[in-house]
Amino acid sequence: MHKYRLFTPGPTPVPDEVLSVLSQPMIHHRYDEFQEIFKNINSKLSYLFQTETNVLTLTGSGTAAMEAIVANFTDKSNVLIVSAGKFGERWLHINKLYSNNTFVLEKEYGESVESNEILDFLKKNKEIDYLFLTHSETSTGAYTDIKEIAKSVSGFNSNIKIIVDGITAISAHEMRFDEWGIDCVATGSQKGLMLPPGLSFIAVSKRMWDIHNNKQSYYLNLKLAAENLKKNLTPFTPAVGLIVALQKALELIEREGIENVWARHEKLSRACREAVCCLGLELFAVKPSFALTSVKIPSKFSNVFDDFLRKFKAETGITLAAGHGELKGKIFRISHLGYYDEFDIITVISALEKFLYKNKCIKSLGAGTTAAMNVLFK
Amino acid sequence: MHKYRLFTPGPTPVPDEVLSVLSQPMIHHRYDEFQEIFKNINSKLSYLFQTETNVLTLTGSGTAAMEAIVANFTDKSNVLIVSAGKFGERWLHINKLYSNNTFVLEKEYGESVESNEILDFLKKNKEIDYLFLTHSETSTGAYTDIKEIAKSVSGFNSNIKIIVDGITAISAHEMRFDEWGIDCVATGSQKGLMLPPGLSFIAVSKRMWDIHNNKQSYYLNLKLAAENLKKNLTPFTPAVGLIVALQKALELIEREGIENVWARHEKLSRACREAVCCLGLELFAVKPSFALTSVKIPSKFSNVFDDFLRKFKAETGITLAAGHGELKGKIFRISHLGYYDEFDIITVISALEKFLYKNKCIKSLGAGTTAAMNVLFK
Numbered sequence: 111m112h113k114y115r116l117f118t119p120g121p122t123p124v125p126d127e128v129l130s131v132l133s134q135p136m137i138h139h140r141y142d143e144f145q146e147i148f149k150n151i152n153s154k155l156s157y158l159f160q161t162e163t164n165v166l167t168l169t170g171s172g173t174a175a176m177e178a179i180v181a182n183f184t185d186k187s188n189v190l191i192v193s194a195g196k197f198g199e200r201w202l203h204i205n206k207l208y209s210n211n212t213f214v215l216e217k218e219y220g221e222s223v224e225s226n227e228i229l230d231f232l233k234k235n236k237e238i239d240y241l242f243l244t245h246s247e248t249s250t251g252a253y254t255d256i257k258e259i260a261k262s263v264s265g266f267n268s269n270i271k272i273i274v275d276g277i278t279a280i281s282a283h284e285m286r287f288d289e290w291g292i293d294c295v296a297t298g299s300q301k302g303l304m305l306p307p308g309l310s311f312i313a314v315s316k317r318m319w320d321i322h323n324n325k326q327s328y329y330l331n332l333k334l335a336a337e338n339l340k341k342n343l344t345p346f347t348p349a350v351g352l353i354v355a356l357q358k359a360l361e362l363i364e365r366e367g368i369e370n371v372w373a374r375h376e377k378l379s380r381a382c383r384e385a386v387c388c389l390g391l392e393l394f395a396v397k398p399s400f401a402l403t404s405v406k407i408p409s410k411f412s413n414v415f416d417d418f419l420r421k422f423k424a425e426t427g428i429t430l431a432a433g434h435g436e437l438k439g440k441i442f443r444i445s446h447l448g449y450y451d452e453f454d455i456i457t458v459i460s461a462l463e464k465f466l467y468k469n470k471c472i473k474s475l476g477a478g479t480t481a482a483m484n485v486l487f488k
Numbered sequence: 489m490h491k492y493r494l495f496t497p498g499p500t501p502v503p504d505e506v507l508s509v510l511s512q513p514m515i516h517h518r519y520d521e522f523q524e525i526f527k528n529i530n531s532k533l534s535y536l537f538q539t540e541t542n543v544l545t546l547t548g549s550g551t552a553a554m555e556a557i558v559a560n561f562t563d564k565s566n567v568l569i570v571s572a573g574k575f576g577e578r579w580l581h582i583n584k585l586y587s588n589n590t591f592v593l594e595k596e597y598g599e600s601v602e603s604n605e606i607l608d609f610l611k612k613n614k615e616i617d618y619l620f621l622t623h624s625e626t627s628t629g630a631y632t633d634i635k636e637i638a639k640s641v642s643g644f645n646s647n648i649k650i651i652v653d654g655i656t657a658i659s660a661h662e663m664r665f666d667e668w669g670i671d672c673v674a675t676g677s678q679k680g681l682m683l684p685p686g687l688s689f690i691a692v693s694k695r696m697w698d699i700h701n702n703k704q705s706y707y708l709n710l711k712l713a714a715e716n717l718k719k720n721l722t723p724f725t726p727a728v729g730l731i732v733a734l735q736k737a738l739e740l741i742e743r744e745g746i747e748n749v750w751a752r753h754e755k756l757s758r759a760c761r762e763a764v765c766c767l768g769l770e771l772f773a774v775k776p777s778f779a780l781t782s783v784k785i786p787s788k789f790s791n792v793f794d795d796f797l798r799k800f801k802a803e804t805g806i807t808l809a810a811g812h813g814e815l816k817g818k819i820f821r822i823s824h825l826g827y828y829d830e831f832d833i834i835t836v837i838s839a840l841e842k843f844l845y846k847n848k849c850i851k852s853l854g855a856g857t858t859a860a861m862n863v864l865f866k
Contacts, residue, residue: 114513116513116514116515116516118516120725121514121515121516121517121725121728122514123513123514124513124514129510129511129512129513130511132507132510132511132729133507133508133510133511134507135492135494135501135502135507136494136499136500136501136502136678136684137494137499137807138494138496138499138807138809139499139685140809140810141801141807169547169548169549169552169685169686170547170548170552170707171547171707171724171725171726172724172725173706173707173724174547174548174707174724177705177706177707203706204706207704207705207706208704298725300514300725300728306514306727306728306729306730307517307547307725307726307727307728307729308547308686308726308727308729308730325704326585326586326703326704327555327585327705328551328555328581328582328585329548329549329551329552329555329708330707346549346550346551346552347498347499347549347550347551347676347678347685348549348685348686349684349685349686349727349730350499350678350684350685351510351684351685351686351730352684352686352727352729423519429515429516429519431516431518432518
């Protein structure tokens with residue numbers, strides 16, 4: 111017997127106390143009861159993003175939130191997209207669809223952009239109004255230093271709006287929306303928020319509302335969402351069940367303290383990386399995200415999904431994630447985003463050791479788990 | 489003590505066996521496990537809409553599905569919108585946003601369009617390519633005879649595409665998508681499907697794919713959804729928890745049989761209307777929907793929400809719905825859409841009797857409940 115364990119970067123595991131809220135009877139979204147919950151949630155979401163402004167809640171996946179930002183706040187604009195993976199490319203595809211004039215700063219998969227590269231680019235292309243970044247590139251497991259980039263870019267030209275895909279970064283990486291001067295950050299419910307998928311969230315800076323120009327979107331009209339939010343309502347029937355459960359999930363984050371949540375993710379990710387390296391495996395991302403660890407597949411396994419992940423699941427009960435697109439056959443990904451503690455890392459590393467040992471990739475047991483413990487318990 | 493009881497036309501009550509599925513641990517949407525469930529769901533959704541084609545599932549509210557239809561299948565087209573309430577108006581707003589050339593056949597709130605009126609309009613306006621209808625106008629409680637209209641319109645000009653908002657109609661009213669030659673029908677999860685809000689569904693006729701022309705939408709790209717559906721996948725992370733629960737809800741519908749589900753809604757709605765009339769109240773809709781009963785507020789109550797609904801809830805535990813927009817102060821709405829049986833109608837009618845009696849609107853008890861029983865039990 112093996113317990114069912116999920117180590118994927120979305121959906122991520124949902125705490126039992128949140129799952130139990132999901133089986134409560136439906137309430138109606140136009141009654142006080144809902145408004146009180148939504149009000150409570152909104153102050154907690156502001157805390158999560160470290161902002162004084164209200165964070166908008168949409169019913170839809172993180173991609174809906176990304177599209178909403180482009181649809182509502184850009185209008186045939188000059189945009190620079192930093193792309194080093196599938197989700198950077200998603201910014202590009204959405205911007206092209208909305209007829210923005212797109213510039214691309216492309217990095218190799220697994221790499222991260224540095225602020226001086228962006229500054230060099232901006233110096234050569236003075237017409238750029240928007241900078242689109244990916245805080246944690248889920249497809250490669252690489253992290254981008256948003257704080258440093260925001261500082262450099264606003265020092266260079268404070269009119270450039272900084273837009274961040276924070277979908278797998280929020281709660282894993284420090285995010286101080288107001289202090290850092292970010293203009294938009296999007297995230298999804300099934301990530302660091304420890305909920306099932308179905309909701310997404312957008313923080314919007316004050317100056318963005320002055321340039322709000324919803325071109326064509328009805329369902330993703332953020333002005334409408336913002337106006338309704340003032341009354342603790344949503345313009346369309348929201349995923350009520352997820353919103354009620356969100357209150358509980360945000361309570362857990364608040365109780366732990368957001369700085370502690372960030373620190374936990376940093377520590378768990380460091381332990382996971384150390385352990386993986388001690389098992390003779392190679393990390394994929396140069397600057398790894400705290401949300402997930404991407405690992406090059408040992409040459410022994412010709413097919414990641416069939417040869418590795420499926421068998422790993424059968425032998426351990428643990429679900430890991432494959433690579434995306436061109437990385438499909440090259441990497442596997444271990445998530446530590448959201449509801450994970452130190453013993454979960456011990457579990458997944460010991461499972462990996464077991465699997466590598468049984469497949470004759472390593473000759474003895476204990477190196478990975480010991481390495482993780484040295485990070486976690488000292 | 490009063491039990492909590494929801495009689496609103498979305499969210500509607502979720503059966504306990506479906507609620508309990510919602511508290512199951514998350515599964516990953518790229519593994520076989522999910523694909524098997526989604527495959528199973530897709531055949532059941534086809535049964536629900538009475539179609540051989542696959543029904544598309546979106547993560548978003550019913551409005552997202554409405555917008556998806558306009559965004560994907562119309563392109564500066566000549567569209568006729570029949571509007572007699574808030575949701576007819578929503579078709580209009582969305583079509584205008586997408587720069588369609590809109591014609592409107594407007595009826596008074598509470599009325600329903602008849603096929604001869606549509607034919608008259610089409611004869612005078614031969615350029616019309618699309619007809620947008622609302623099967624059950626939730627804001628007024630009125631029903632439109634889609635079967636008869638589809639027959640007349642296709643007899644007149646079979647090139648006209650028939651698009652139906654079936655959001656509160658699916659499972660309450662007969663819908664034979666293929667047989668009737670409908671081109672698109674949309675519905676939402678929190679309606680006749682007995683789930684929490686967060687998913688919406690679209691049936692699309694074969695000929696629509698030949699004119700598919702997604703103008704600008706990324707998240708609502710239905711071609712992408714249809715291509716993924718062939719592999720029992722979704723293009724973006726779906727509301728996995730709701731999809732797993734949907735399987736259970738669709739099992740309940742399949743077990744009862746779709747014709748029986750339609751017949752149940754017809755009977756419950758008839759009982760509710762008879763009872764309401766026997767209590768001296770006046771129905772609002774001329775041709776009432778089987779999903780809900782809209783009732784004019786007795787003149788005694790000056791404010792529907794504060795004077796009537798809130799007090800009714802406090803005294804009975806039952807949540808009813810107010811009117812929408814201009815009907816806010818004029819009507820209240822009793823839902824019998826989805827998970828309701830005959831004794832639920834007895835309950836809500838007896839509660840209404842109690843409330844009217846205590847507020848001195850009626851002088852004796854029993855007339856409404858007896859009327860309901862005469863419909864339900866004979």
